[in-house]
């Protein structure tokens with residue numbers, strides 16, 4: 003109707019504004035002001051909007067979200083309960099299954115014939131089927147043995163591990179487990195346990211499976227890794243750096259204790275927490291480097307000890323587990339051997355005896371357990387004492403017996419198979435009737451099917467949990483914020499179990515009150531130092547547990563040796579721990595490198611790189627420093643007591659990418675080279691290794707020109723402020739299966755180095771005795787060397803240390819005259835190669851007939867042999883140190899440099915050149 007009126011009014015208003023001042027009354031102004039005031043502003047409209055949102059509608063949305071979240075949480079809780087239930091069922095079924103199979107199961111693996119072996123011989127061991135092996139005896143007789151599983155020569159590592167995996171699962175369920183490889187030397191125990199990069203063995207697979215299952219599990223686990231060897235009846239921690247020279251402190255002695263809570267404990271054994279597969283693998287690799295191996299007639303890299311890996315598993319909030327903390331042992335036993343056959347002597351003989359004794363004790367224990375005897379003779383050996391709580395009733399034990407297919411190994415094969423039969427005879431129930439056996443088999447089949455169903459269901463529930471967790475995360479994800487909140491790992495049962503990702507990340511990072519941990523999981527002082535946790539504290543306290551600084555060398559003299567036709571050694575080619583270590587480093591040097599970088603800092607060991615050399619497996623040259631004097635033993639004992647300085651494993655792992663001091667693309671192994679006084683270096687040429695003696699040996703000026711015939715360089719490093727030149731030696735890497743074991747991992751982790759070597763210095767203490775041994779080639783081109791380590795013999799009260807150094811060999815000409823004598827010496831005063839009367843000059847009585855008694859074959863070859871000082875004859879009138887030299891019993895052909903313990907002995911290096919002796923040991 004009056005739609006035009008306002009416009010007309012407006013016109014009037016404008017009119018009035020434009021000039022009709024009469025209309026501009028105060029009332030008019032007020033009314034205009036009011037209009038303007040009531041106009042809705044932008045801000046107030048936004049406020050209204052916000053208010054609206056805050057009321058009715060927004061409340062509805064929150065309800066919806068909240069409901070969804072709580073619904074998801076409920077569902078997740080239900081699924082978690084379900085999966086827990088399934089876990090319990092699975093554990094029960096698995097346990098029943100393993101009970102039926104037997105808590106001690108025995109597998110047999112037949113080694114394939116190697117390429118270099120004689121094909122022509124009859125194969126006495128034949129794998130008949132998956133449970134039986136047939137042993138062909140003479141006169142067309144044969145004998146069959148049955149086992150839980152038989153792996154024929156073509157069986158893969160996969161097949162072997164598939165039989166072992168249930169035990170690993172069982173370990174995660176809280177059962178103690180023990181898996182060990184048994185068998186004659188050279189039958190493939192190490193191959194089964196360690197494997198190679200193409201076919202990894204039981205240990206890496208077990209670690210992998212364990213972590214995989216931990217990740218899949220909905221519980222946080224604490225996992226720790228330890229590694230030791232039992233060598234000559236003594237426990238040695240393989241994750242603790244062993245001393246390489248006399249002045250190094252000894253690591254704390256390992257001792258076996260029984261803890262009421264956690265069972266068997268090994269005091270001072272490093273137990274290092276590992277968070278994932280790679281960490282565990284790297285520790286394993288580190289430990290493998292320090293294993294004691296040697297070349298024997300039967301195996302070029304024979305394990306001379308029992309190597310034991312312990313993985314401890316702790317889970318605090320899983321009541322369904324058998325026990326809070328349990329452990330799994332993986333043991334590569336030393337090879338049983340017949341001394342007559344291996345012709346072992348000296349150290350190799352002792353090792354063989356120690357191994358055989360402990361294996362026999364193990365057989366007794368297993369037999370007693372199988373027969374459920376009241377007395378189980380655990381105490382008869384350290385091996386069985388250590389394994390006591392993992393071999394008994396409530397544990398799962400797997401024995402992998404290895405046999406050779408060769409006819410010439412028939413005796414050993416029969417022994418091994420009898421040993422294995424003894425272990426498995428009872429649980430397999432040979433006395434059971436056929437019906438009972440059938441029943442057992444049917445039940446096992448049922449249980450297996452049940453397990454598969456449970457496993458399927460578990461997988462499904464797991465998938466559902468992951469899906470729901472993701473949804474929940476999306477719903478509850480907070481708005482992005484720049485505030486970084488530190489995540490504190492904790493082990494709390496209140497933490498939602500569905501947060502799998504978080505759990506994965508913090509496996510092993512869990513912390514618990516120390517008191518909650520069983521004794522052997524509690525870190526010792528030593529392991530805390532290894533993990534670097536106590537390092538600062540110790541240093542702050544000024545208790546730097548440093549090794550004694552080595553004295554600088556003052557002299558370096560040399561003795562020149564001729565080497566022409568050197569006899570061949572078949573046995574007794576030592577490959578020390580460190581040489582194995584080098585073997586590992588072909589593709590991965592990281593740990594090795596870092597391991598020794600610590601040493602380098604202290605000026606004791608340096609890293610050098612060596613080039614490629616021809617390697618003859620059957621030859622070996624070795625140099626040893628023999629430290630056998632009581633006063634040195636005394637020093638050692640004192641140092642042992644005060645021993646405090648160890649590199650941290652954590653550091654080792656952390657320094658992985660540090661560069662080497664030099665590089666080389668060829669295979670190599672570490673050797674120790676010797677510092678020389680600078681003034682003695684001249685004229686030595688580039689291809690020599692020097693051995694120095696310090697000022698304590700004024701008369702002993704041996705000019706030893708070691709064999710290194712190529713690629714030797716000199717380096718300097720500072721020892722107590724003195725620049726000491728050291729020689730670096732290029733050597734060939736020893737044959738070891740481990741060399742490539744973790745190539746892939748190392749390739750990714752350590753891009754640079756393909757190998758490493760080490761250089762260290764020798765003090766007088768270390769070079770007290772130097773044993774030389776040479777090869778048959780006479781060309782000295784085959785540096786199968788051993789690098790330094792200390793062998794430790796331990797009686798109840800005493801510890802003897804025998805440092806072993808790398809071999810040296812010589813390529814200097816020797817006057818013909820010397821070759822006519824079976825004994826000669828090299829005098830300290832430049833009258834080299836004069837004829838030596840050992841009795842007259844040193845008081846040491848050595849009979850040539852004794853020397854020759856070792857020689858079974860007469861040859862025209864000339865060999866430099868070394869004589870190994872084996873035992874002291876303390877009753878000898880010559881034995882009082884400081885006045886007269888000790889009398890030694892020589893047990894092998896060696897060349898000996900006796901150390902300068904007495905003025906007389908120190909004058910001479912004795913070299914036995916035996917024209918008529920060849921290897922035949």
Ligand SMILES: Nc1ncnc2c1ncn2[C@@H]1O[C@H](COP(=O)(O)OP(=O)(O)OP(=O)(O)O)[C@@H](O)[C@H]1O
Nearest residue numbers: 113114187188189190191192193301304305336337
């Ligand atoms: N199943 C196998 N497949 C391929 N090679 C094998 C197998 N078993 C053993 N070998 C090879 O046989 C050699 C000896 O094996 P290994 O060193 O493992 O024996 P061992 O029983 O550990 O000996 P020792 O007790 O002396 O240490 C190695 O070269 C290894 O590679």
